[in-house]
Amino acid sequence: MDNAELDALLTPDALRLLDELDPVVTVGDVAHTVSRLRAAGHSPALVSAVVGQVRLRDKAEAKFPGFARRMLFTRAGLEQATRMSVSAHHAARFRQAGLRRVADLGSGIGGDSLAFAALGLGVLAVDADEITAALAAYNLSPFRQDGGGVEVRSGRAEETDLAGIDGVWLDPARRTTGHSETRRVTADDYSPRLDWAYELAERIPVGMKLSPAHDRDTIPDGWEAQWITVDGSTVELVLWSGTLAREGVTRSALVIRGDTVAELTAARDTEDEPVRPLGAFVHEPEGAVIRSRLVGDVARLLDAGPVADGIAYLTGDTEITSPFARSFRVRETLPADQKKLQKALRERGIGVLEIKKRGVDVDPAAFRKKLKLQGDKSAVLFLTRIGGARTAILADRLS
Known part of the structure; x- marks a missing residue:
């Protein structure tokens, strides 16, 4: 936003018009609204400023619920x-x-x-x-x-x-x-x-x-x-x-x-729990827990331990959930090779797959595309390293 656009926006007419406009979501909405406002005699600067603010207000609702509709934004500021x-x-x-x-x-x-x-x-x-x-x-x-x-x-x-x-x-x-x-x-x-x-x-x-x-x-x-x-x-x-x-x-x-x-x-970074063999559950600590190095405390809350050294996935056999981690029930381990994994997922009818990874160089979106999924069932797939080997874990979300 430059000074000319700001000056156009901070006028009674522009602010009144901004409050009156319906949400502008699609490219078609933008074109229709711009054409209507220009036909009504509003200047290009005012139309650009107002339509831009309507779109920003819509995006801002997630950050400022209940406030966004009476606020003004820049894209970078939002x-x-x-x-x-x-x-x-x-x-x-x-x-x-x-x-x-x-x-x-x-x-x-x-x-x-x-x-x-x-x-x-x-x-x-x-x-x-x-x-x-x-x-x-x-x-x-x-x-x-x-x-x-x-x-x-x-x-x-x-x-x-x-x-x-x-x-x-x-x-x-x-x-x-x-x-x-x-x-x-x-x-x-x-x-x-x-x-x-x-x-x-x-x-x-x-x-x-x-x-x-x-x-x-x-x-x-x-x-x-x-x-x-x-x-x-x-x-x-x-x-x-x-x-x-x-x-x-x-x-x-x-x-x-x-x-x-x-x-x-x-008071300080906490000590990690010892590595455990893969159990009935996998827990994924929240990012704030990992960055604050409090994973050990969460592991003790969940009666769990890491699947491998340096891997922030926890595993255990106790069905416990926590606000500090997402929890999953393990179905089975599958071959980590793409072609073998693709075959196994098709046999199980899995067409919707959430992929999580740690310790392996994989782009989840690209990898999912290569799997060419088919079926109406859903699951979560963990790609990680256990015992130095690449491992695929099929699971269901608990929390």
């Missing part, structure tokens, strides 16, 4: 925004620590600031990008109009006057050039730099949102590191300092599934 289900936990941490006024540095479109304000906290939202800050101001306007102590500024985090601020929420921008899914994210990948944030935390309590792939070996002593998984996706790592960090906790895994919330905490 992608980077924290889910409301997660930002509520961030806000609760500040409130429980007794902090009354929070500076949200790198506020983006204001997702976390919304949660802070909703809990009655005073908020100073700051973003370096003027357009993003303008959208945050709009999104936070109900709290600003109600005299809720909410202020929005455009500026650099490092230059923000923190007088009267009790705690800082920091969401550093992450540089994406050269990144891959497997590459560790280091302190040099953020702006502002993390060494500035660590120095800031010596003066004021700080909560800081980082990539879940952040190099955990660079986390300073004295911080609580909390990895968060939402509906199967590990979305972020949060570092907490000062009064925001819980006493005796340096590692935690927060798991959110729908309306269910569960958390594991520990």
